[in-house]
Amino acid sequence: MSVAVCADVGSTYTKVAVVDLDGGGLVSAAAAPTTVGTDVLWGLDAAVAAATVGLGCGDVPWYVCSSAGGGLRLAVVGYEPLVTAQAGRRVGLSAGADVVHVAAGRLELSALRAARPDVVLLVGGTDGGDADTLRHNAVRLARARWRVPVVLAGNVDVRAELQAVLAGAGVPVTVADNVLPRIGVLAPLSARAAIRRVFLRHVIGGKRLSRGGRFARLVRAATPDAVLTGVEALADVVGGDLVVVDVGGATTDVYSVLTPDERADGPGREVAGAVWRARTVEGDLGMRWSAPGVVRAGVEERLVGVGEQDGLAAEAVLRAAEPGFLPSDAVGRAVDARIAGLAATVALRRHARGVGTGERAGRDLRDVRLLVGSGGVLRHAPRGEAVGVLVAVLGDHAGGWALPRSARSVVDTDYVLAAAGLLAADHPVAARALLSPLCG
Secondary structure, three states, X not given: OOEEEEEEEOOOEXXXXXXXXXXXXXXXXXXXXXXXXXXXXXXXXXXXXXXXOOOOOOOOOEEEEEOHHHOOEEEEEEOOOOOHHHHHHHHHHHOOOEEEEEEEOOOOHHXXXXXXXXXXXXXXXXXXXXXXXXXXXXXXXXXXXXXOOEEEOOOHHHHHHHHHHHHHOOOOEEEOOOOOOEOOEOOOHHHHHHHHHHHHHHHHHHOOOOOOOHHHHHEEEEHHHHHHHHHHHHHHHHOOEEEEEEEOOOOEEEEEEOOOOHHHHOOOOOOXXXXXXXXXXXXXXXXXXXXXXXXXXXXXXXOOOHHHHHHHHHHHHHHHHOOOOOOOOHHHHHHHHHXXXXXXXXXXXXXHHOOOOOOOOOOOOOOEEEEEEEOHHHHOXXXXXXXXXXXXXXXXXXXXXXXOOOOEEEEOOOOOHHHHHHHOOOOHHHHHHHHXXXXX
């Protein structure tokens, strides 16, 4: 049997899956605390050892993704807020980045520095269009001797010129195709690939998560990027629209894959282009670090009543103060389930409505066939409780967004989305087979 080790080095836990590359089955799985405070390789090696014990795997390939140390923080600087800056933001999210800053027009360095990005995506102008703003911003970074890596993905007419300006000033620069070559046409793939290369080359090594270069050589993608690739592969298996809600300790991420709509080319099309495979990150919604934000958002969305608010807020504060907390009784598990349900519901409302994300229009999820729940709180809950959270999300009639008309719910209990995403390029058949149990 030919197998591969797939590992996700998360901020809290490192999860490992051993996958049969011939049949696509899950051979074994294990997890260990991520050893961010010392050397992440210690936790990774421990998880791999636990997953492979007794298998006699020997020398097998490792596929590793990572969000340890906070993942990938991306800043987007564009020409116009509703066009190129918005297009750049969408590309960043599709690359698995946490977009921490979006600006348009002439660059304000103090705000950019305050955002502490790992990478800057510099965009602006359609091909053959405006070049002045992009040129000004590139020169501004060069004169400031900016040292954070830059992905240059704007007007092709000045790309070579501005690459030379940035490189000549010692700015680490990677060139990609224009994210918005013409109005209404979004071209994310080149920039997404460039962001991935920069993440692997500069960010993983720069976070000093491990001594030596072995960890940087092992990591192939940011975890959200790997998960999105897995979600895309799952959409191909499902053959229709789907949504994944991943409830984490610090954030709740929503991924959706929709069927391209010919109406997007009509008079009402968005000038920043449409992304049919997208991700949004809700940094205030999480089970531990961001639990108080879940309660606040639940109150604002009128999902939490006055009688529940104070008690739930107190429980959320306790969880934020102790991120490693695990409930030991039914009452604690019920609180976790309530927080998870609120996080998932609010996150999907925002994803669908576009509210708070900078989108002028949300996502049309009416044709979604499958809703997948992920995250430790859902994977480790009794099946009925976990599915109950998702059923409640699909029954959310007060959110101001069109509900899926006929969707089935499932939980990624074996945490295969990241593994499938890691395997998709080299072993697409195994990746699809690994995902098939989610399709029912």
